[in-house]
Amino acid sequence: MTHRIKLTNVDLDYFVYSLRSQSLRSAVFNLAVGGKMYKAAGDVAAVKALSDINLEIVEGDRIALVGHNGSGKTTLLKVIAGIYSPTRGELEIDGDITSMIALNAGIDMEATGLRNIHKLGLMRRLSRKVIDSRVDAIAEFSGLGDFLHLPVRTYSAGMLARLMFSVATEFEADILVLDEWLSAGDAAFVQKAAQRMHRMVEDAKIMVMATHDHDLVCRVCNRVCELQAGRIVFLGPTEEWLAYREAQVA
């Protein structure tokens, strides 16, 4: 099976519910006054987070999503990961997705690192036997040593990132979706992580990563997709993107 992600004319409207609109009182009040008054005050704001996104990602692609804060990187990741359904447009995905969008998602802060490895494996629908057979490899790669026997709430952000990344990349994934977080790891770990990502790509998998780290983009990614205000402003190979950046600055 070939793995592929294809977005065709995808729009995503993000509905922001104000404090007021989350209470029943305003809904009832809206009924009473015919729904004009509070709506005029903007109780449900629709933010166009993505508009007209056309993107095809094929096997072997390691694509970086770059752009300013609020340009839609994480939203696009969430659409690709199937968390948000597009408001309009088509989304086709062939392959199993592993997403690491929130650093502490699926982590039980009270449980030990080892127990969390099991839990994250569980969420990946792996059998106990498979997880058990890989725990040592995960422990070694994470470099956390005896800290794995401590509750995760005692970890620093970087340690948590190490744990999450080690688990996410130890088990085979068709499509790996990562949000900006690797920066939490120290230089040595980022180096190790980059090597591992190369290996994953050699296994002909897809990786989509949102990042602000241009060095990381150059080291790891073969394609770049730059977003601005929810639209794609650049899509192409990394070398061309570097030229595009220079032209922008000049």
Added chain:
Amino acid sequence: MPSPLMAALKDVGDGIRLAPLWWRLGLDQTASRFQRSILGPFWMACNLLVVAFALAFLVSAMMGVNLMGTFPQVVAGLLAWSLVGTTIADAQAIFLYNAGLMQSQRLPLTFYVFLHAQKAATNFLFQLIAFWAVLLVIGRFAVPHWTLIPAVALMLFVVCFQGFIIAIPSTRFRDVAYMMSYVVQLLFYVTPVFWMTANVSAKHRWVVEMNPLAHQVELLRAALTGHAPAAIDWWWTLGTAGVLAIIAFALLAMFRKRVVFWL
């Protein structure tokens, strides 16, 4: 068939296929709730034990009344309520509790509802053990009627359907979430848990007869105390399940894509 209905059906199918996952995650969440406690999940049984103790010793000693006659009925009613009523109060948190997971992994909405039902079933099982222990201690143990199994199974369906119906508006309107525990308290008093239907005057009997929760409690209570449940309780519960299923499915079809934005 219009596509929202197809998508809702697919959601249900995906949820069922993920059974091994919500089964294990449910056990895991139950276990982690009682982390660092010595009794662990047996704390769930304590609610039942405390009320049973209060009724059997404190009330009967202080009031000088012998409650032993209805004691097994009341404790069985409380046990039934954990599945009938408490699940209504808990349902508001179905999506809110799992907000982190919902925003980071693609799982069907039904997955979270099945997870909720799994936890309710686990809770019921622990309380059932406590129930039998109490009855053994006071020498009133009754072998449950075989219909307990289909009755609990039917109730778990009701728990899933009403879970949707409560969780979806609770996520959108947070007031509903807070309101639910008070609604359940009210329902508790109009449902024959502590009192028996037989003691209600004929004039007010309709309050019980028209209360679907009363039929659900009676269904479980009869089976728990070793009797065959009355046919009318079966019919009421089946009917309730049918109506709730339709509403739940309609809500799923209408709001499936939206729920994640409400978190």
